[in-house]
Amino acid sequence: MKKKVVIVTTGGTIAMVKKGEGVVPFEKGNVLISEIPELSKIQNADIEVFEFSNIPSPHMSPKHMWLLSKKIDEILNREDVIGVVVTHGTDTLEETSYLLDLTLRSDKPVVCTAAMRNIGELGTDGPRNVYSSVLTVLAPQSYGMGVMVCLNDEIHAAREVTKTYTSNVATFDSPGYGPLGIVDEDTVIFFRRSLTRERIFVNQIEEKIALIKTFTGDDGSLLRSAADMGYKGIVLEGFGRGNVPPLVADAVEEVVSKGIPVVITSRCFKGRVYPVYAYKGGGADLRKKGAIMSEHPIGQKAKIKLMVVMGKTSDIEDIRGYFEKNIIRRAIKNE
DSSP: OOOEEEEEEEESGGGEEEETTEEEEOTTTTHHHHTOGGGGGOOSSEEEEEEEEEEOGGGOOHHHHHHHHHHHHHHHTSTTEEEEEEEOOSTTHHHHHHHHHHHOOOOSOEEEEOOSSOTTSTTOOHHHHHHHHHHHHHSGGGTTSOSEEEETTEEEETTTOEEOOSSOTTOEEOTTTOOSEEEETTEEEEOOOOSSOOOOOOSOOOOOEEEEEOOTTOOSHHHHHHHHTTOSEEEEEEBTTTBOOHHHHHHHHHHHHTTOOEEEEESOSSSOOOSOOOSTTSHHHHHHTTOEEOSSOOHHHHHHHHHHHTTTOOOHHHHHHHHOTTSOHHHHHTO
16 A cells, blocks of 8 residues: 655645736635646655645744644654645745744654745746655655755755745745755755754744844834733844844843843844844843844744744743754853
């Protein structure tokens, strides 16, 4: 009996058609995916399609992501299933894939994919992306690789990948890392394995996490407001190494004193934040005020991680341990 690859559909452009004045979800759900002709040519596995949802990518909420994680774990527990492909909208694909990467308990391969062009558009990329993703699941090297993202015949690690272009089919990239591998015709080729992957097994997540981007002249009002509005944790996207304007530093100290963790990231998508600068608002100053340095610079990734970590603990120093694993102790002592 052949193993099964289950395609879990959630919606997005890959399941949309042009109707009237714009592109909208297809009223027959994700049937367009199950009708991709190339899937019937796959000889070494059966394809099963499970419709989880049919929503646009911006409608994907933390609750949806968490329920999706639990459903995929349930599917992967089946002995007849070799792996899962998740179809999704591109706007929030990197968030959903990273939450899955952190929380899924199985080592069976999970590949997330999407489309930048709807099924009726010239040069639609959805069918090929789904086909390449199924091939990636079937590749023996995919076992234990963590959740992957496959579009445009490139395979990326969920933790590292980000959307870089609003409309181009080559939108997904892993700045500073590069792809894990490629799909060339019908062959899956891996170049490397991600060494930064981690897993955090939880029974719940904290959905109420804010992501705030600082700016020149920022006085900290937005940060304070987020705390006042009841957000349980805040990711603050700073400049460069994670530095912020001086008045924002005051707000960070106030918010942390209330027991609300503030995780510092950067608007740069390469490198990492680091407590280098000791002037008011510099990374070292913020850390002295109780802020947490996120070694992953991309804000939306840090937000997902904080949601997961706070499903386990709300203690700021415990949370720090998940975000500052590789910060050199000597540097901290010299603050």
